[in-house]
Amino acid sequence: MKLSGITFLPTYNCNACCSHCFFDTKACKQYMEPDIVHKVFENYKITKFMTWVHVSGGEILLNQRACFDLIETIQLYFKKNIGISTNAFWATNSSVAYDVVQTLVSLGVNGIAVSADYFHSPYVPLSHIKRAVQAIVDSGITTHCYIMGAQCKSDVLNSNDINSVSQQIAAYVKGNTNMPLAPTNIRSIGYGSKINLPKKQIVPNGKCTDLSECLGKRGPLNPKMVWIDCYGNVMICYGIIIGNIYKTSFAEIIANYSPKQSIIIDILTEKGPIGLYELAQQMNVVVVKEFYDECDVCYSSRKALQPFFSELGPAECYPY
Ligand code: SF4
Numbered sequence: 282m283k284l285s286g287i288t289f290l291p292t293y294n295c296n297a298c299c300s301h302c303f304f305d306t307k308a309c310k311q312y313m314e315p316d317i318v319h320k321v322f323e324n325y326k327i328t329k330f331m332t333w334v335h336v337s338g339g340e341i342l343l344n345q346r347a348c349f350d351l352i353e354t355i356q357l358y359f360k361k362n363i364g365i366s367t368n369a370f371w372a373t374n375s376s377v378a379y380d381v382v383q384t385l386v387s388l389g390v391n392g393i394a395v396s397a398d399y400f401h402s403p404y405v406p407l408s409h410i411k412r413a414v415q416a417i418v419d420s421g422i423t424t425h426c427y428i429m430g431a432q433c434k435s436d437v438l439n440s441n442d443i444n445s446v447s448q449q450i451a452a453y454v455k456g457n458t459n460m461p462l463a464p465t466n467i468r469s470i471g472y473g474s475k476i477n478l479p480k481k482q483i484v485p486n487g488k489c490t491d492l493s494e495c496l497g498k499r500g501p502l503n504p505k506m507v508w509i510d511c512y513g514n515v516m517i518c519y520g521i522i523i524g525n526i527y528k529t530s531f532a533e534i535i536a537n538y539s540p541k542q543s544i545i546i547d548i549l550t551e552k553g554p555i556g557l558y559e560l561a562q563q564m565n566v567v568v569v570k571e572f573y574d575e576c577d578v579c580y581s582s583r584k585a586l587q588p589f590f591s592e593l594g595p596a597e598c599y600p601y
């Protein structure tokens with residue numbers, strides 16, 4: 282695998298419980314140790330073609346000291362684009378907002394994505410998000426800064442109402458700044474599977490092509506990026522582990538990656554998510570029978586199969 286970038290997931294923990302979240306954000310408060318970053322970058326051959334690193338969660342700024350230490354460690358090795366995602370709960374006043382953003386920028390962060398939509402609004406006051414946006418704009422970083430809004434596809438139940446609220450929220454926090462809006466469709470992964478309704482009785486039989494939201498069509502044959510979590514799990518999609526850097530060097534995990542390394546990834550590659558659904562049926566594992574799309578088939582089947590396959594984990598990626 283030739284990596285273009287890595288998303289670090291320093292924690293699954295979050296102050297919020299958004300109804301579309303990929304993760305169980307209340308199960309564990311563990312935060313990534315910087316030694317994971319050292320292990321990732323110890324072999325320059327594997328990371329030298331990368332153009333970006335992203336740090337996401339969970340809410341990474343729940344533990345500000347640990348977050349800053351981690352980004353400082355990343356910057357020791359990687360001087361290109363470093364982006365983060367946050368829900369901005371920490372921007373309790375302008376002074377705090379400016380301090381946090383300035384610290385991030387001083388550590389080499391040149392992109393900050395802030396979430397603002399219908400789903401986040403019960404947990405984070407809009408005034409906090411607006412303050413964070415202003416502090417980001419005033420910091421002068423512009424390359425990869427966005428107001429991220431989860432939106433429902435047009436065929437999803439109540440999509441008009443939900444998207445309309447999200448658009449109003451995004452417009453409010455943007456105000457008269459030039460921060461671009463980046464609406465992203467809710468994926469049928471984790472709790473997102475409960476949002477994407479109605480489900481169809483025919484099992485969708487397309488291939489996996491949506492491994493990454495922003496790198497175009499990507500499947501298990503050409504992943505291009507990995508997620509690395511606080512347990513050292515290296516994943517090609519949330520909850521599909523291809524190795525653990527506490528057991529195997531990161532260089533080996535990436536250099537030796539092949540869809541054939543795992544029954545789950547092999548089936549996913551050859552047959553698509555419907556193959557995992559069939560596997561669950563062959564194993565007499567109970568799995569739901571109605572799905573919104575291919576990711577829904579994949580997530581629901583993996584959730585059912587998870588107790589039997591060590592590459593399906595951690596538990597935080599299978600919230601219900
Ligand atoms: S979607 Fe983001 S802000 Fe919401 S619970 Fe999940 S990690 Fe937290």
Ligand code: SF4
Pocket residue numbers: 470488489490491492493518519521549554575576577579580
């Ligand atoms: S949920 Fe499954 S089908 Fe969807 S992108 Fe991830 S691995 Fe592919």
